[in-house]
Amino acid sequence: MKLKEYQKIVNKNIKQENKIFNALISFLIGGLIGLLGQVFVTILENKFYMPLSECYMYLMILLVTISSVLTGLGIFDEIVSFCKCGLIIPTTGFAHSMTSAAMDNNEEGLIKGIGSNIFKLTGSIILYGITIAFFLALLKGVIM
Amino acid sequence: MIYINAFLTCGIICGIGQIILDNTKLTPGHLNSILVVIGALLSFFGIYDVLLKIAGAGASVPITNFGHILFKGAYEGFKQDGITGLLNNILSSTSGGLSTAIILAFIVAIFSKPKN
Numbered sequence: 001m002k003l004k005e006y007q008k009i010v011n012k013n014i015k016q017e018n019k020i021f022n023a024l025i026s027f028l029i030g031g032l033i034g035l036l037g038q039v040f041v042t043i044l045e046n047k048f049y050m051p052l053s054e055c056y057m058y059l060m061i062l063l064v065t066i067s068s069v070l071t072g073l074g075i076f077d078e079i080v081s082f083c084k085c086g087l088i089i090p091t092t093g094f095a096h097s098m099t100s101a102a103m104d105n106n107e108e109g110l111i112k113g114i115g116s117n118i119f120k121l122t123g124s125i126i127l128y129g130i131t132i133a134f135f136l137a138l139l140k141g142v143i144m
Numbered sequence: 145m146i147y148i149n150a151f152l153t154c155g156i157i158c159g160i161g162q163i164i165l166d167n168t169k170l171t172p173g174h175l176n177s178i179l180v181v182i183g184a185l186l187s188f189f190g191i192y193d194v195l196l197k198i199a200g201a202g203a204s205v206p207i208t209n210f211g212h213i214l215f216k217g218a219y220e221g222f223k224q225d226g227i228t229g230l231l232n233n234i235l236s237s238t239s240g241g242l243s244t245a246i247i248l249a250f251i252v253a254i255f256s257k258p259k260n
Contacts, residue, residue: 019166023159030158030206031151037201038150053237056204060241063205065248072252085162088172089179090154090205095245097172102253114253118246124173125207126242129180129214130234136188137218137230 022084029086037063060091067092071099097121150202153195157206176207183211213237 040062041055050058067087070076076096080087087093098118105117119126161175170178183206186192192212195203203209214234221233235242 017166019163022166023162026162027155027159031155031202034150034154034199034202034205035147037154037205038147041201041204056201056209057237057240059201059204060209061244064241064245068245068248068252072256074256085158085165085172085175089158089161089176089207091207091210091241093172093176094207094210095249098245099249099252102249103256106253106256114250118249118253121173122245124177125180125210128177129184129211132181132184133211133214133218133234134230136184136215137222137234138227140188140219141222141230 025083026085026089029083030089033063033086033090033092063091064095067095068099071096072103094122094125146198146200149199153199153202154205157208179206179208180211180214183208184215185211187212187215210238210241 037059040059041052044050044055044058045052067076070079076087077100080093080096087096098121101120101122102114102118105113107113157179161179164170165172165175183192186195186208192203192208196212217237218230218234221229221231221236223229225232
């Protein structure tokens with residue numbers, strides 16, 4: 001059997017994921033997180049009289065805590081495989097990938113296992129974030 | 145009204161991300177890195193502050209906000225104190241979330257066993 005024919009049969013039998021359904025689920029879950037976050041921020045702002053930037057920081061800490069703990073309990077992977085980008089793009093995805101990278105290698109010890117693998121997946125986000133922020137801030141500061 | 149805006153903004157960013165992920169070969173790591181760069185660029189042109197005012201937490205929850213606060217801290221530091229201020233303040237506002245993520249990831253990793 002030629003390779004192209006084989007590829008055709010493989011493509012036919014592969015389970016097709018419904019792209020529109022995925023996008024819709026991501027939209028709904030992502031939107032729900034934004035909405036609940038806004039409720040949380042409004043409560044902090046009006047009942048505890050915090051400045052807005054602190055409210056956003058506590059919102060970030062809340063999301064990070066929830067997703068780290070749920071990842072540790074092993075629940076979060078199943079939720080992510082259903083919700084897809086609805087949980088990957090919010091800050092929950094950042095904490096999830098950091099925790100799971102550390103968890104997967106914890107048998108190899110504190111230094112070689114956890115220490116060298118904790119930034120395996122999130123390292124790129126921190127690296128490019130800091131680099132681009134540095135150069136853009138320098139550029140804007142020099143121009144303005 | 146701000147609740148609807150928060151829902152729509154965060155939802156649209158996540159929906160577009162899912163469409164990109166389904167139709168290209170990019171991994172979630174690529175996508176998150178690209179979004180952080182986009183957030184810093186939007187902040188550079190002053191758009192992200194407007195977005196935060198309109199959508200509130202809807203703009204603050206996605207990972208683009210990470211790029212925004214990195215840039216904002218760096219730029220405000222540069223205005224105060226030149227290059228010293230830039231280097232000192234670049235991580236100042238992200239520090240809360242980042243430290244929590246690192247500390248919790250470490251604690252969780254110690255007390256849990258991975259599924260095989």
